[in-house]
Amino acid sequence: MLRSVALIALENTGPFELGLVAEIFGIDRSSRGTGVPRFDFRMATLVPGPVRTSAGYSIQVENGLEAAEDADLVVMAPYGRWPDGPEPLPAVVLETLRKVHERSAWVMSVCTGAFALAEAGILDGRKAATHWRNSALLASLYPAVEVNEDVLYVQDGNVITSAGTAAGIDASLHLLRQELGAKAAAAVARDMVVPPHRDGGQAQYIDRPVPVTPGDTLEGVLQWITVNLDQEHSVTALAARAHMSERTFARRFKAETGTTPGSWINVQRVLKAQELLEDTGMSIDEVSRAVGYGQASMLRHHFNRAVGISPAAYRRVFRGRADRPAWAQQGYPVHPQAPRPAL
Structure with missing residues (x-):
């Protein structure tokens, strides 16, 4: 279960991205009955003290990198002087990230934080995302990384990389859905007054050829x-x-x-199915009819495609079963073309 979160902030970090991670994981919502625990939230940096942000002001970070050593989730915030790009990171930062990954904790980057994960070698052979303006640079500097510039976030195993700025919200809510269930993620989204789910495969930059009034x-x-x-x-x-x-x-x-009506409706149906599987005693057939799929086989098809497991397996995990399977502890790919875990 996700309990502790460490956010690494280095010089020229992004204040918006720091704020969104702190908003999601740093606020105590444990008394609201939504299934969201009080996370042990910490901020960490290379040398404790003031850390300058890209907006020109500094924030005070009390913890060194040791705060990330036992965290269940370590988030790498944006850093570097853009558009010049990131500077090489100190070896101790890279080693900290590698150790976190090696012990199978969650590792997540927001925006240009992906460059740190790439420099540490964590993204070698993996799919990854960063801000669309920097996708080409990430791909050129780290050819072993499969950069996808058209998505909001990518999960590959226990590593999640998100695109620019607000996409960090989508990636964080995606992680909460996996660890705590759809109801808990929706509760945090309501607090933040944001949509509870934008599919990871949704385009980062949506062209608007038709004027919207x-x-x-x-x-x-x-x-x-x-x-x-x-x-x-x-x-x-x-x-x-x-x-x-x-x-x-x-x-x-x-x-x-950013998508077609059919694809968007499928996402909403799967999300609703997740909530019903968590909160009701409805059978799989009843859930399937309630979300518009009719036959249970259709629900299983779309649910497996979107979530990576069957509706029955999802219900077992998110209705409190203690012996959570390995995929629930380590994560699973979210894109249809990604390999699926064997259950």
């Missing part, structure tokens, strides 16, 4: 879909609800969500 937004349609997942949702019917042509609706949908 306040009257054109699809927010109302998206909200309606999420409370009516048990219904069929054709593009024709959704376009009519949005008072648009099918072609305009499809273009607008891609512009606002």
Whole structure:
């Protein structure tokens, strides 16, 4: 179970990224009945004391790198002077990251923090993400890393790398869903007033070829879909609800969500299924019908594709079973093309 979190901040660190990690893991929500524990949250740096941020002011960090030695999750924050790129890191920082990885703890980077993981060799042979502006540089400096510049975050084993700035929220909530379940992750998202889930494969930078005005937004349609997942949702019917042509609706949908209506609805159905599997005694067949898949075989197909395990296995883990299987302790890939664990 994820209990302790260490955030490593080096010179020229990103204040926004520090804040989002602290907001998610540094606030005590244990008394709210949502399943979110009080994390032992620490900030660490090379030499305890003031650490200058990229915004020009300094923050006080009380702990040295030893604070990361026994943490369940170690997060590498952005660093370096951009657009010049990162400077070589001290050997002690690299060794700390390697030791964390070797003991199978979670390792996560936000934005350009991925360069530290790459320099430490942790990303060799792995899929990884960073801010889209720096993806080409990461790939050129570290050819052993498979850089994906089009995603919000990537999980490869016990390593998670996120894209720029706010994508760190998505990566952190993804980790909470795995460790604590969908209900706990949704509770943190509500606290932060952010969407509970953006798929890791969603594009970092969404081009908006169709001008979006306040009257054109699809927010109302998206909200309606999420409370009516048990219904069929054709593009024709959704376009009519949005008072648009099918072609305009499809273009607008891609512009606002970064994906197609079918893919987006599948994500919402799997998320709802996770909540029902955690919080209700509904059978797999009942859950499948409640989220709009009809037959249980369809739920199992989409659930396995998105989460990497079966609905029944997910329920066993997140309804309190003590003997958690290895995949739940170490993580599993999130993209369909990634290899799946054998259960």
